[in-house]
Amino acid sequence: MMINLKDDSEKDKYILELFQTSPKEAFRLLFDAYHMKLCIYAVQLTDSFEMAEDIVQDFFIYFWEKKYYLKINQNLRYYLYLSVRNAAINALQKNNMLSMEELSGIDMGIPEESIDEEEQEERNKLLLEKLQKLPHQELQVVRAVIMENKKYKEAAEELHISVNTLKTHLTRALKQLRKEYNLHSLFY
Template sequence: MAKAHINETNLLLEAAEGNERSFTELFYWYYKPLGRFVFKMTDSQEITEEIVQDAFVKIWLRRETLKHIDSFGAYMFAICRNETFAAMKKIAAEKVFRTDFEKYLTVEGEIDLLDNPTEEYRAMIIAAVAKLPAQQQKVYAMSRYDRLKYEEIATHLGITVVTVKKHIQLAVQFIHKDIASKRLNAGLILVLTTPLILR
């Protein structure tokens, strides 16, 4: 388990009151340790990222409960463990009852979009990304979805690392602006647009 943040109690109290900066600090502190923990069980980068991101989204949506938590780390590890078991059980069940797994994912995805706010939020971000200029969209996708390092993206596209960073910065700024009028706030944008780099 990750070491507790030195200012965790105050951060939890502030996050419970809606302070996005405090929530962001907790997110950055625990995101990678939780990712490593979940990855040991899933052996899947994609499933791991979704589980950990979903856990943070759910916590933010009921953030008023944070002031009652003694150990945020223990709490988050327990949530991620339970979510991982549920996800693996669901996948195992589908392998038994379905021969066409891709069809299952499509059907379930449509259901989740209606019942799961996290999927709705992801859809907003995907729609915003689709509006980016071609080069920004390419750089953002290589960073966020392909999980390439800035140096790798720069080499692949024949541009400088500084240019890659600028494209990412502009892309994230655009995403924030594009969905600012919607109910997805800055804290959740951060959670859902931050790639999980385990290496």
């Protein structure tokens, strides 16, 4: 079955339907479509790429093991972002990084439901411009880890740097992107 990849709501509907007949294939599509978007969203909430990645990874494992995909009868995208938001809040509170008072001052909005194609193209252009302004090493790290979805170890070996150096470059790059432009709006 061919799905329109530009229409997120149709893709989400297809994924939910596919969970009924082929859960593994549906999970792979879901993971590919949302893993990095959810990581970026979680970074905004936690200010830590490592913590964000752990939160999203744990969410996907829990989602799969508990078969929550069978219980979704609403908007898939909203469910995913809400779940990650709640997991981020729990992680921040568990690590004593966030009190209830601080929580009220943080914008934890869930990304808007849809963006038209023209607006998305404009945002993609802006993102590319911002990426080109990053130092060479940071750009390479962002490309490997975020755009190519490589594991830290694999990307570090490819770039001939340590995993810790890679994490440092990634953190700097994301902070710079967040500082220069509203990172949240670039990806949604």
